[in-house]
Amino acid sequence: MTGSVAPTAPPAGQGVPSTGARLARVAQRQGALVILVVAVLAATFAFDSFGTRGNLTNIGLQASFLAVVALGMTFVIMTGGIDLSVGSVFALGGVLAAWGAQYGTWAALLVPLLVCGAIGLAQGLIIARGGLPPFIVTLAGLLFARGVLLLISDEGATTYKVPVESAFRTLSQGSLLGIGFPIWLVVIAFVLGGIVLHRTSYGATVLAIGGQEDAADLMGLPVVRTKIIAYVTSGLLAGFGGMLMASYTSSGVTVLGVGMELEAIAAVVLGGTLLTGGAGTVLGTLVGVLLLQVIMNVINQVGSLNSNWQAVVSGTILLVVVTLQQWLAKVQRR
């Protein structure tokens, strides 16, 4: 898959973009990648322990849970929507997987996907068919999923454990060629996501809706169906991420996923996807997730730094990147 820029219509009254505009465009889209490469190189030279294979695979593993969630979020944001429920759905998926693991591996795999997919479907229906604002609907979804999670875990008092002999544990704890399964799964998911978004008519419709929903509707594109599929995908992937986490920790931890929706949105935005929808890349989202994870890892390496610096640095980098994106967009228009 290539990091090809999604085809967006050039601004009116402009022919072939100048070299400067083209450079600005690449920088705008790949700014996070530049920062990521610089950060990784700097950290490798600064800390002996950063560049080791163990540490790098650790970053990859830790990032894989957020990456899966952010992939679904990318689809939703590209349609011009937003999904605030992913954090709660992630936690719910984890608890359901751990609960299901008592009844066998298939239950652990299928129950979370069914329930989380259903929540995504309900949200998609209300948003696309009912015409309610995504922000509010998924906010309610956040509350709903958290409520269901508390219901099945006796108000958060019960933590389900994945049985020791359960094959479900290998989903996250197994490895192939020395690289953990979650990393492989993320690679596969993002390759598929990239193909769907940039190489299929469904992806083109997603971008068209994000660009101008009314126009897409008038062109006869299946707007409602496309949006519903995007929210279902987001719900499924959030549940899948939670499932990976449950397999990784061998238990259904109820307190996970709080604030995860914001991390996912931050990753998507860092990756150059516009929150208004209609432009962006799946690969950018992956870069955004890795950048957030590298920041976390570097702050941990420094030892003397309080872990709260991670939030400060992440927030600041997010603001700097979006400011740069805006500035570069202005350059393009000149």
Add this chain to the structure above:
Amino acid sequence: MTDSTQAGRRPDPDAPRSPAEETSSGTGQVREAAAGSADAGGGESGGSGRPPWLRRPRIDADWIRRNGVFVALALLILVNVAITPNFVSEGTLRLQLIQVAPVLIVALGMALVIGTQGIDLSVGAVMALAAALIPLYIGYGAAVAILIALLAGCITGAVAGSLIARVGVQPIVATLGLMVAGRGVANLIGGEIKSIREPGIVMLGSGNVFGIPYVVLIAAVVSLVVWFAVRRTLYGRRLVAIGGNQRAAELAGLPVKRVLVTTYVVCGLLAALAGVLLAARSQASDPTRLGLLIELSAITAVVIGGTPLSGGQVRVAGTIAGALLMQLITATLIFHNIPDSTAQVVQAVIVIAAVYVQLGRRRSGRPGRSGRKASP
């Protein structure tokens, strides 16, 4: 100044527009809303005949749509009077009002921001930041500490407003970044939970004047000021106009950037005030937990109060009723020992239902009529 301009976009073009329908009085069912529900931008008849609060409202679907939150609040109060023991008592009322005050103050700031078609996710972090600053400066006296805390809120708001108005960052992204960074800064400077024992702060949190808690009094004053600003000042007119159509407001020569920055500063200031009040009430500052998820409660209160997320309207009385309704739902569930999990599911359903009712008749088969992006 008369309310003759139709600055606000109605969320529902099907709504009838005859002056008789334009009445927006809360019919005095709600104590706080007796001031008359502010529905700036919704337009009001040019004062023909009797004033709006004396006209008999035609109770139809549209009236319900616009005033559903007051109806729901009145119903819930009646239900509680009927089934909850000791509900009608000074103690209960006082406690509920004290509980709702900080959320209400934050929600009023949020209503202004949402009126400009923005959103502010950083309010919870600003609360924590303001509360964390108090123990640091309490040595200089309560007044100085509180002023510094409020100033921090203004500065955060100014940063958000500048990013949004001058750089052109989307409100949701700018305030998200500030939310993450602000909470981190609050944790860095605040550290662990610190208790605040300064007499002035303690009095602010638990003192009364004429039997009314200071916290409630401050919330009431803020409500009045915001209502006045939205309804009766040039700033309020401009805010609503910008929310209705920013491009048009720019072309009309309104100082769009200044109004936007001011609005985010006000929202930050009010969030900081709420943080100070919460810290004063609990006599402690807990930067990790204070104001957590309050942005969601505030947005919910604003939206079920009838302010559309698409901007161009600010319904102050609706926001007050929305905050009271959310508080009373939580309280009712607690009174009857209904667990937290059920409470959250109930809240989710109420939020969806409230927004659905406000959208009025659905124009089926026309996707895109939702007419707005998630990020304003």
